Amino acid sequence: MTRAELLAQIRAKHSCLCVGLDTDIQKIPKHLLKEKNPILAFNKAIIDATKDYCVAYKPNLAFYEVLGARGWEILEETLAYIPATHFTIADAKRGDIGNTSKMYAKTFFETYNFDSVTIAPYMGSDSVQPFLEFEGKWAILLALTSNTGALDFERLKLENDSFLYQEVVEKAQQWGTPENLMYVVGATAPDALKDIRKLAPEHFFLIPGVGAQGGDLEEVMEAATNKDVGVLVNASRSILYASNGADFQEKAAEEAKVMVEVMKRWC
């Protein structure tokens, strides 16, 4: 999906909501366990309930891989169910030497037809580059994440007085364009959102950490949006598990709607 197509969808829906599909069999409503494929049934129900409110879906690969080969089939079936209008993100945090990253890029962009994949920057340029070479596909590079471990390395001060996450963004600005590269910036640090927005004024940010992880949506929108909206705000657990009863679809939709009510001022 191109940047223009993504933006058109955001403007049409007045939403930049991404729903994270971190589907955990332990957490889905008990009545779904009698389905032949409970995880797929849950994903389809969540997609039905939220597709009018969100512009993107983000399956978290760990939750599918843990099921073995069957998990990858469920992932494929889930992907097939997501409307073609919606931007898709493989939240996979991949990254390896060039010839291996190329295989990962083929995995997510060709074997599966994801629009984008999240990438860890540690191994540098040749680990990221292969993801930038597919027409209409995107690399979403970790800059500053929403977890406590972000303090260990991402927020280290470098000799040149930058933080590591700033250096990641500054270098990556030379690798990709606003048409094929986004950054992951956690909602839990609005100061850093502003700061990274200065370094990358045009690029989209994928922002996790609103909801279950404690980030404040209004503050995030204020700090991170740009003239083309420029953000996808993810919510996973707060929408998926808004209820674990028979009303889980209704509650998921309500939760999504509440977020969009806040977002629309900026979208």
Add this chain to the structure above:
Amino acid sequence: MTRAELLAQIRAKHSCLCVGLDTDIQKIPKHLLKEKNPILAFNKAIIDATKDYCVAYKPNLAFYEVLGARGWEILEETLAYIPATHFTIADAKRGDIGNTSKMYAKTFFETYNFDSVTIAPYMGSDSVQPFLEFEGKWAILLALTSNTGALDFERLKLENDSFLYQEVVEKAQQWGTPENLMYVVGATAPDALKDIRKLAPEHFFLIPGVGAQGGDLEEVMEAATNKDVGVLVNASRSILYASNGADFQEKAAEEAKVMVEVMKRWC
């Protein structure tokens, strides 16, 4: 597998060779393409040819994921074929927020029964910790990799005058022990091998980059071994694709044997 079991195997074989199973259908001998499952047939043939020389096998996940769900079945069948005596490494470069890393740990240690998995450190402690909580299982953390991109971030100088890769090792020394944590250190930088050995005198290193990537084996052994050998040296392409004719098993075995001839002085 425990450290004592791994070391016993190294001492018995006088080898610390790890064979990387980066199996690419484009590169395997053409006569195997008529097999029902050419990649599995190739992996089994390579395992047969090299198992007396090596102590570990390291499937590179990208080469299986690119095949979709079928690739994970091939991975599982390959793993089942590796003798129980051999240490197994899922070269997966995973790492995410705590609840997601926990799912990845379950994937590789429970769904599949790997002994270890490679981890990217960027997201910090809570992204690594879940891999350290399984009895007899190992996290293998990226410290300094063998690719050119290592210059971008891993070799950045920090405010405290350390390189980032040194800080990664220093912090991780507090998270894991020589019984559950190894480091990836590329063969292409013998200076860094010595340096990381000082920071982590007891820990095993997984050393890629000998062979196709240009690292010198003797120099690596000299720089990185400790009193308990303390290294697993990986070779992938130089062994797998030593020949693409009918003699590929013979040539792979020869290549492995040549490496072990060098290694035995230290093993």
